[in-house]
Amino acid sequence: MERVITISREFGSGGRELGVKLADALGIPFYDKELISMAADDINIAEEAFRYYDEHIEVRDPLDRQFYHAFSEIYQVPMSDQIFVAQSNVIRRLASHGPCVIVGRCADMVLEDSINIFIYSKMKDRIKRMLRLEGETDEKEMERRIREVDRKRKDYYQYYTGNTWGRAQNYHLCLESGLVGVDGCLRAVVAYLGELCGETRN
C-alpha cells in the first residue's frame, strides 16, 4: 500500500473500528484523535480548545462565543480555522512519511492522492451499536446525540471543502455497515484495494 487511506464516517457507523482494523490488516499506522494533540503541539494551542473545536466550525451562540474568545483573543483568525489549518498541516506531514489510515478531519480533501472511504448505516443500527458500545439504554437521547454529531461533521466538511458530505463520487468506496457489519466492510475494502495492497506486501 503506497497511498494514504482516509475514512469519512457517519457517527456510530463504525468508522473508527474499520480504520483501526484496516490499518492493522495493512500493517500501517492509524490516526484519529492523535491528530489533535500532534496539531496542538505544532502551534502550541491549549489542548482543551483543540478538543472543543475538533471537527466543529465556529458557532454563533453567545455562550460558545464566550468560550471561543477566551482562547482566540491572541489570534488574528477564528480558532476553528486555525485548528483546521494546523490539522491539515499535520495530515500532509503524516502522508509524506508514508502510507497510513486517517479518520475524519476532511483528510480526503486535504490530500490530493489519497484513497477515500465513506462508511454509514441506518439510524436504527447506529443507535443500537452506540448503546451497546457505551452501555447506555436511552434510545431517544442517543438518536439526538447522533444527529447532533452528524450535523457538526457535515457542516465542518462542507464549510472547509465546499463539497457535499456523503456524495458517493467524492469517495472511492462507500459502505453501509448495517448489512454486513464492520468486518464485512473490512473484507470489502481489502478486496477492493487488492493488488494495490499486494504491491506493499511483496
Add this chain to the structure above:
Amino acid sequence: MERVITISREFGSGGRELGVKLADALGIPFYDKELISMAADDINIAEEAFRYYDEHIEVRDPLDRQFYHAFSEIYQVPMSDQIFVAQSNVIRRLASHGPCVIVGRCADMVLEDSINIFIYSKMKDRIKRMLRLEGETDEKEMERRIREVDRKRKDYYQYYTGNTWGRAQNYHLCLESGLVGVDGCLRAVVAYLGELCGETRN
C-alpha cells in the same frame, strides 16, 4: 444469495459489465435491456416506444412531444409513466421468482429488500473506456454523450423515486471503478456480500 442485487451506474463506468460478471459469480440471472421487452410483452406497447422511453422521462421540446403523441394518444397517462409502471411490475415479478442482478430502471427503489450497488468513475476514465469499447476516437463527442445519458438517468431516477441519484446512503455499496477496474469492484462486491453469498452456496 437470497436477495436481489440492483446496480445503478454512471454511463461508461462499467455497471453492465459488473452486473454480468457478478451474476455469473453468484450463479444467478442477469437482467438489463431484457426488462424492456418483457415489459413490452406485458402491456403490448410498441417496442420502438419502449426503447425510446427506457430510463427517460417525458421531455418538453416540441419534436419529442410529437413522437410522444404518436404513441400516447391511445393511452390515458404519459407513455413514460406507463413504461415505468410496466417495468416496475416486471422487476417485482422477477424478484419474486428468486435472486438475480438487475441493472438500472430504479430497481433499487422499486424493490423493498434488495441489496443496492452504485458504480461510477471519473469522466476521463469513462471517456477512455467507452472509446475503447466502441472503437471510437472523438473524445469531445463521447464526453457530450456521457453527460447526456447521465443527465437523463439522473432526471429519471429523481423523477420516479424522489431521491438524490448518487447519494451514498441510498445504496449498500458504492464503488469507483477507475482506480481498480471492474474486476476490482467485482472482488469488493463479492467480499462485501461474503456470508450472504455463502448462505446460498451451501
